[in-house]
Amino acid sequence: MAEQPPLPEDVTPQQFFEQLLPMGFQAQAGDGAAPSEFAIQFTLSGAGGGAWHAFIHDGHMHVAPGTKEAHLAVTLSVDDWRDAALGRNGATLGIILPANRPGKPDNSGRAKALKGTMALELARPEADPFKVEMQFNSAATPRTVLRMAIADYAGMQDGSQNGQTLFMQGKIKVEGDMGFLMQVASLTM
Secondary structure (H helix, E strand, O other): OOOOOOOOOOOOHHHHHHHHHHHHHHHHHOOOOOOOEEEEEEEEEOOOOEEEEEEEEOOEEEEEEOOOOOOEEEEEEHHHHHHHHHOOOOOOHHHOOOOOOOOOOOOHHHHHHOOEEEEEEEEEOOEEEEEEEEEEOOOOOOEEEEEEEHHHHHHHHHOOOOHHHHHHOOOOEEEEOHHHHHHHHHHHO
């Protein structure tokens, strides 16, 4: 993965989604695992928030303000987005935008087949829990809530932590449909 430069503290959601996200995607597209076609809807709640639709087609990402149908809808607060974008309070951008991991296949086809909602409540030591909801193909059910430490979740996303091990250690609490959780977890394998 190409290392991305740090974002400026005053980056706005509009700048991030409409300019920086497509540039970052293009920088990583050469790693070979980019989906051929996939749509993601991002919605940020709170002051300064909004909605952006990202569409990936033939190795390019196009982002426009507004709401459209998507294979994956990601919803979080502006404050949690800013923490993820700037790497603050234990959050990383990988929590809401998992990066390509070299050697891992494009699993967008499996993501297109999923139906359900995964809510994350990630505990962090110096701030309120980081909350993000990921809805696959506009399906509210099944619904699964995953509670764990933000550092452990970030480690699962970057491959340095194993979800099965964390679960067996009691570091992951699950509420709802365990089968759906396993389907979502298989996307990172």
